[in-house]
Amino acid sequence: MSSTETPTRTALVTGGSGGIGRAVAERLARDGMAVAVHYAGNEARAKEVVAAIEGADGEAIAVGGDVADPEQMAAAFDAVEAAFGGIDVVVNTAGIMILAPIAELDLDDLDRMHRTNIRGTVVVAQQAARRVRAGGAIIAFSTTVNRLSFPTYGAYVASKGAVESLVPVLAREMRGRDVTVNAVAPGPTATPLFLEGKSEEQVAGLAAAPPLERLGQPEDIAEAVAFLAGPARWVNGQTLFANGGLA
Numbered sequence: 285m286s287s288t289e290t291p292t293r294t295a296l297v298t299g300g301s302g303g304i305g306r307a308v309a310e311r312l313a314r315d316g317m318a319v320a321v322h323y324a325g326n327e328a329r330a331k332e333v334v335a336a337i338e339g340a341d342g343e344a345i346a347v348g349g350d351v352a353d354p355e356q357m358a359a360a361f362d363a364v365e366a367a368f369g370g371i372d373v374v375v376n377t378a379g380i381m382i383l384a385p386i387a388e389l390d391l392d393d394l395d396r397m398h399r400t401n402i403r404g405t406v407v408v409a410q411q412a413a414r415r416v417r418a419g420g421a422i423i424a425f426s427t428t429v430n431r432l433s434f435p436t437y438g439a440y441v442a443s444k445g446a447v448e449s450l451v452p453v454l455a456r457e458m459r460g461r462d463v464t465v466n467a468v469a470p471g472p473t474a475t476p477l478f479l480e481g482k483s484e485e486q487v488a489g490l491a492a493a494p495p496l497e498r499l500g501q502p503e504d505i506a507e508a509v510a511f512l513a514g515p516a517r518w519v520n521g522q523t524l525f526a527n528g529g530l531a
Contacts, residue, residue: 303475471527
């Protein structure tokens with residue numbers, strides 16, 4: 285690379301082998317970023333995403349690790365820096381959702397969601413805050429259900445409410461670094477995680493609810509991420525609701 289060329293920007297997408305995560309990884313690659321596709325347990329699926337990006341003339345690697353384990357995530361960030369020379373964008377799509385009425389909630393399930401959705405967000409945010417280069421972006425994931433208060437979602441929205449609360453604090457802690465910190469809050473999105481366990485009638489009802497009268501697609505959410513990762517330099521400390529006007 286000559287001294288006049290702009291260095292390639294690099295993104296790390298946690299949960300990058302999943303529905304929304306994959307769409308985000310492929311969208312950022314189309315924007316010209318080198319992408320690290322993170323996985324927790326399914327290396328083969330992450331490598332499929334890498335192959336798809338490379339097949340479209342992009343750069344990508346797969347990195348593994350438990351988002352809630354600081355040593356594993358430090359190693360993942362190390363691998364990205366070793367491969368690409370630095371990190372400019374971190375998108376933390378990794379999360380789990382377990383639904384139950386609050387009165388019947390298994391507290392072990394609460395602990396699992398807390399570990400991945402809250403502790404995992406903090407662990408990834410710590411590494412990102414230490415490493416993301418000037419002009420970069422840190423993007424967390426929340427949920428539109430925080431505004432809708434659907435029954436059975438109590439423990440899940442509690443974990444995502446914590447994420448939303450962390451975002452503006454970290455944005456202020458990054459003062460002077462020229463790094464934005466935001467969250468994306470998807471509405472109902474047609475992914476296996478969303479569709480699992482729902483009847484056709486339930487899915488149809490949720491699809492009809494937004495003014496745009498359809499479910500979101502993973503690519504819709506990826507567009508919101510690309511906006512925050514690229515041109516949206518004056519959006520900071522915010523949660524962007526990508527839900528077709530549902531709430």
